[in-house]
Amino acid sequence: MSFLVFVSMTPIGKGESVSKYVAKVVDVIDRSGLPYVLTPMGTIVEGESWEEVMEVLKKGFEEMRKECPRISITMKIDYREGKSGRIRAKVESVQEKLGRELKTLKG
Amino acid sequence: MSFLVFVSMTPIGKGESVSKYVAKVVDVIDRSGLPYVLTPMGTIVEGESWEEVMEVLKKGFEEMRKECPRISITMKIDYREGKSGRIRAKVESVQEKLGRELKTLKG
Amino acid sequence: MSFLVFVSMTPIGKGESVSKYVAKVVDVIDRSGLPYVLTPMGTIVEGESWEEVMEVLKKGFEEMRKECPRISITMKIDYREGKSGRIRAKVESVQEKLGRELKTLKG
Amino acid sequence: MSFLVFVSMTPIGKGESVSKYVAKVVDVIDRSGLPYVLTPMGTIVEGESWEEVMEVLKKGFEEMRKECPRISITMKIDYREGKSGRIRAKVESVQEKLGRELKTLKG
Numbered sequence: 084m085s086f087l088v089f090v091s092m093t094p095i096g097k098g099e100s101v102s103k104y105v106a107k108v109v110d111v112i113d114r115s116g117l118p119y120v121l122t123p124m125g126t127i128v129e130g131e132s133w134e135e136v137m138e139v140l141k142k143g144f145e146e147m148r149k150e151c152p153r154i155s156i157t158m159k160i161d162y163r164e165g166k167s168g169r170i171r172a173k174v175e176s177v178q179e180k181l182g183r184e185l186k187t188l189k190g
Numbered sequence: 191m192s193f194l195v196f197v198s199m200t201p202i203g204k205g206e207s208v209s210k211y212v213a214k215v216v217d218v219i220d221r222s223g224l225p226y227v228l229t230p231m232g233t234i235v236e237g238e239s240w241e242e243v244m245e246v247l248k249k250g251f252e253e254m255r256k257e258c259p260r261i262s263i264t265m266k267i268d269y270r271e272g273k274s275g276r277i278r279a280k281v282e283s284v285q286e287k288l289g290r291e292l293k294t295l296k297g
Numbered sequence: 298m299s300f301l302v303f304v305s306m307t308p309i310g311k312g313e314s315v316s317k318y319v320a321k322v323v324d325v326i327d328r329s330g331l332p333y334v335l336t337p338m339g340t341i342v343e344g345e346s347w348e349e350v351m352e353v354l355k356k357g358f359e360e361m362r363k364e365c366p367r368i369s370i371t372m373k374i375d376y377r378e379g380k381s382g383r384i385r386a387k388v389e390s391v392q393e394k395l396g397r398e399l400k401t402l403k404g
Numbered sequence: 405m406s407f408l409v410f411v412s413m414t415p416i417g418k419g420e421s422v423s424k425y426v427a428k429v430v431d432v433i434d435r436s437g438l439p440y441v442l443t444p445m446g447t448i449v450e451g452e453s454w455e456e457v458m459e460v461l462k463k464g465f466e467e468m469r470k471e472c473p474r475i476s477i478t479m480k481i482d483y484r485e486g487k488s489g490r491i492r493a494k495v496e497s498v499q500e501k502l503g504r505e506l507k508t509l510k511g
């Protein structure tokens with residue numbers, strides 16, 4: 084199965100510029116070995132199951148909360164049975180429908 | 191600490207009316223014993239930690255996926271250290287600021 | 298038609314307690330005359346069209362941005378043709394499926 | 405100012421594969437001339453104001469609703485005064501903090 088998650092974690096009350104804290108979460112995701120892509124609004128991670136992805140996100144959250152007493156998290160999850168590799172396939176499918184290349188993800 | 195989660199799970203490809211499937215997730219939340227409130231757009235659950243709330247949501251997801259091969263989930267999480275009972279306190283705080291009662295939650 | 302929106306606006310960089318700013322947005326929604334309900338995680342508003350609801354939310358945003366240079370907004374929209382009054386009906390439908398009353402909205 | 409929006413529109417009740425409908429919304433965004441990036445979980449668009457971006461998204465919604473009687477929309481907005489070009493800058497800022505390149509967006 085494919086468990087695809089868009090996630091964004093934002094500290095509240097740590098000033099207007101928060102990329103220093105965001106970087107710690109992204110670091111955990113990058114080191115997890117799961118396929119992911121960093122976007123301007125959050126990170127998209129793909130795993131085989133709820134547990135596989137959530138374990139990584141919890142670790143990221145634990146890193147951030149060491150320094151941040153209030154955190155706002157947004158997640159959007161797209162679960163689909165019997166599929167995998169959707170972190171690439173979904174974008175390709177939209178491009179195919181339109182018959183042209185769009186502004187999208189690297190390599 | 192207070193780990194407050196707004197969650198909505200929607201099956202994709204099971205027709206336009208999905209409350210039959212949504213009810214199974216709400217049933218799991220209702221039986222969990224955690225404080226919650228059902229809203230027209232999702233359910234809000236409060237727990238002491240990431241694990242406590244996520245364990246319940248995972249159970250709800252497992253119920254839904256027995257019948258639904260594709261599921262879209264939205265979560266918005268508000269974590270705050272050293273607080274509790276925010277499922278009531280947040281609404282009261284906004285009403286206080288405005289100095290009047292608003293359309294809001296029961297009991 | 299029914300255009301049902303869950304919305305949450307949070308200032309970033311204005312400290313950890315933000316209900317003072319949130320109250321200004323809720324005030325605009327309350328005065329709009331549209332059916333709404335305030336929840337611990339955001340406000341749910343119902344209108345007849347994209348324009349009707351978005352006009353109110355834009356006004357709320359304009360109030361908040363007078364004082365807040367950075368704002369994070371989450372919206373979840375459920376549009377359905379040929380329906381109305383879903384701010385009540387959706388919750389009732391879930392309760393009916395389960396055959397019992399749940400913790401839910403006032404009035 | 406910079407008004408950065410992550411948006412995802414999903415038809416409910418049109419089967420499990422929905423990229424045909426999603427492509428119509430992405431087509432509107434692509435033709436709008438606004439900076440955007442298509443991701444596996446939604447599209448990120450940047451504009452100068454609420455109106456500029458919302459006008460485009462409303463057009464996309466109007467295209468989708470010609471064929472879809474029920475639509476679920478998720479939006480996450482990051483508004484910031486006195487900035488622009490954040491569709492690139494935010495990702496670069498996280499990479500800088502970590503001192504290495506991450507899996508991210510195309511040139």
